Amino acid sequence: MIFKPTREDLKVIGQGIGRVILGVGLIMLIPLVVAVVSTEWLAVIDFLIGIFACVAFWLVTEMTCKTNRDLTWFHGLIVASAGWLTAMFFGAIPHMLSGHFKSYLDACFDLMSGYTTTGLFLLQDLDHVSHGLNMWRHLLTYAGGQGIIVIALTFLFAGTAGAFKIYASEGKEEKLLPNVIRTARAIWMISLTYLVVGSVFLFVALLFEGMPAGRGFLHSVWLFMGAWSTGGFAPQSLNLLYYHSLWIEIVTLVIFVIGSFNFVLHYSVWTRRRTEILKNIEIRSFAITTAVTSFVLAIGLSKGGVYTTISEFLRKGVYNLISGHTTTGNATVYSNSFVGEFGFIAMWGIIIAMAIGASAASTGGGFKGLRVGILTKSLWGDIKGLVSPESAVVREKVHHVRDIWLDEALVKGTMLILLSYVIIYFIGGILGLMYGYEPSVAFFDAVSAGSNTGLSTGLTSPLMPALLKVWYIFVMWAGRLEFLSIFALFGMAVAVVKGKRVGRR
Amino acid sequence: MFYNAKHPRGRGETGRARMSNDTVMRSQEASRWRRWLSYALGILIETAAVLVISGLALLVIILVKVIMK
Numbered sequence: 001m002i003f004k005p006t007r008e009d010l011k012v013i014g015q016g017i018g019r020v021i022l023g024v025g026l027i028m029l030i031p032l033v034v035a036v037v038s039t040e041w042l043a044v045i046d047f048l049i050g051i052f053a054c055v056a057f058w059l060v061t062e063m064t065c066k067t068n069r070d071l072t073w074f075h076g077l078i079v080a081s082a083g084w085l086t087a088m089f090f091g092a093i094p095h096m097l098s099g100h101f102k103s104y105l106d107a108c109f110d111l112m113s114g115y116t117t118t119g120l121f122l123l124q125d126l127d128h129v130s131h132g133l134n135m136w137r138h139l140l141t142y143a144g145g146q147g148i149i150v151i152a153l154t155f156l157f158a159g160t161a162g163a164f165k166i167y168a169s170e171g172k173e174e175k176l177l178p179n180v181i182r183t184a185r186a187i188w189m190i191s192l193t194y195l196v197v198g199s200v201f202l203f204v205a206l207l208f209e210g211m212p213a214g215r216g217f218l219h220s221v222w223l224f225m226g227a228w229s230t231g232g233f234a235p236q237s238l239n240l241l242y243y244h245s246l247w248i249e250i251v252t253l254v255i256f257v258i259g260s261f262n263f264v265l266h267y268s269v270w271t272r273r274r275t276e277i278l279k280n281i282e283i284r285s286f287a288i289t290t291a292v293t294s295f296v297l298a299i300g301l302s303k304g305g306v307y308t309t310i311s312e313f314l315r316k317g318v319y320n321l322i323s324g325h326t327t328t329g330n331a332t333v334y335s336n337s338f339v340g341e342f343g344f345i346a347m348w349g350i351i352i353a354m355a356i357g358a359s360a361a362s363t364g365g366g367f368k369g370l371r372v373g374i375l376t377k378s379l380w381g382d383i384k385g386l387v388s389p390e391s392a393v394v395r396e397k398v399h400h401v402r403d404i405w406l407d408e409a410l411v412k413g414t415m416l417i418l419l420s421y422v423i424i425y426f427i428g429g430i431l432g433l434m435y436g437y438e439p440s441v442a443f444f445d446a447v448s449a450g451s452n453t454g455l456s457t458g459l460t461s462p463l464m465p466a467l468l469k470v471w472y473i474f475v476m477w478a479g480r481l482e483f484l485s486i487f488a489l490f491g492m493a494v495a496v497v498k499g500k501r502v503g504r505r
Numbered sequence: 506m507f508y509n510a511k512h513p514r515g516r517g518e519t520g521r522a523r524m525s526n527d528t529v530m531r532s533q534e535a536s537r538w539r540r541w542l543s544y545a546l547g548i549l550i551e552t553a554a555v556l557v558i559s560g561l562a563l564l565v566i567i568l569v570k571v572i573m574k
Contacts, residue, residue, distance in 0.1 A: 193544060298570060314563055
């Protein structure tokens with residue numbers, strides 16, 4: 001039996017969402033400052049309107065949803081899913097006002113793409129957007145990489161038991177420290193440390209390539225944010241191809257691969273458990289799947305006869321493959337090169353890499369290396385069971401910070417998430433086919449959106465069908481939150497309509 | 506954080522010698538440095554891992570290209 005949510009439930013959820021939106025408004029202060037410093041007064045007005053809207057929404061929710069009740073699991077799931085969706089509508093205000101979007105739907109698409117660290121974009125004339133808007137685009141993906149909820153937890157929620165529920169609902173089930181607020185702060189400490197280190201390296205590389213210091217500083221910060229968050233945004237429409245720099249490509253590659261690692265792994269390696277990086281199932285899984293997909297890519301490239309030097313293998317082949325595997329989306333080739341130069345086999349090598357994706361509890365998307373490791377080990381256990389004596393008990397374990405013994409519930413849960421990803425990839429591909437795109441193109445962009453990657457063959461553009469834009473927004477959102485919160489939101493919608501009313505719970 | 510006279514250790518109840526403010530501050534400073542050095546080493550290890558994995562991918566591609574030539 002389904003129960004209709006009570007007024008108290010709605011108040012708890014409303015208050016949580018209000019605080020998330022206040023967090024979005026607070027983040028807008030940074031691009032506002034950049035716009036003021038750059039004397040971009042139109043952008044200043046856009047951000048002031050955006051901040052005003054966020055603060056007004058928060059005030060309304062604080063006044064109408066005042067409650068002292070703590071969040072339950074159900075509330076946490078709804079706040080996470082609905083919070084991300086509401087954050088998209090409010091965050092899109094400066095985008096829409098900038099005049100770089102064909103419609104509000106396109107602005108929302110870019111917002112969801114940014115928050116979910118996907119990197120696909122429908123923004124027009126990217127090479128001439130204001131510094132303020134560029135800062136907002138990259139900050140979105142940087143903040144989204146840590147998690148909007150993590151931001152809200154860091155500043156706006158008390159350290160209650162409910163805080164963990166909202167944190168876990170954002171697709172991060174693992175904690176770095178026993179306290180969830182300290183976990184959120186540790187995530188920020190790691191990200192900010194890398195922001196400083198990575199930006200310095202990129203700044204030096206950009207100066208070395210002849211870029212003026214002021215512009216170099218902004219580009220280094222933006223490129224770092226795009227790479228670290230595995231978002232793949234860049235300030236120029238040609239993405240990394242614009243720079244034509246081996247050093248910038250190497251530095252960004254290192255940044256986005258490290259960015260795709262699990263925050264728990266970062267914390268372990270930083271705090272004297274150095275060998276964890278050798279033993280961790282996600283790193284082993286990533287190394288193996290990188291080698292396997294490289295093999296497929298290499299066969300494709302060899303058959304096509306393109307990229308013949310070692311430098312080209314590295315800069316065009318390995319870079320784009322690993323960018324796809326870490327679900328980043330930084331590219332060193334034109335969009336149409338995936339079809340025109342990589343060809344069918346190499347494209348499918350990248351599609352498989354994108355579908356697998358990065359690590360759990362990281363900034364990346366896709367199935368995640370942990371799940372690939374669990375399923376592979378489980379399959380291996382089944383095979384061992386078949387060849388062992390009937391009385392033998394075969395149990396497999398994976399190492400992820402600690403040893404995890406595989407049981408039926410864990411494998412079943414893993415299969416369910418993996419199946420959900422396969423379904424959204426498939427539906428996206430079929431939709432693309434229905435609109436007349438080639439199979440490789442349709443599936444490439446569908447998997448790219450669903451796995452929060454951002455590489456594109458050119459299908460994703462302002463001219464793409466509106467239904468496909470809406471579907472991509474949905475899969476970016478669902479893929480980033482790993483489905484459970486989305487199921488809960490749909491469950492709540494059903495409960496509101498069909499649920500049985502209860503007096504008190 | 507400064508030396509707290511009300512703390513049991515401050516009163517010598519555990520048998521340890523009282524630490525002066527300077528000693529406490531130096532110890533905290535050293536601990537902070539050790540922590541940041543540990544973080545720096547962590548960053549180096551992670552970078553090395555990335556380079557090894559990328560090198561592996563490059564090696565596979567080169568091998569396939571050579572074999573298929």
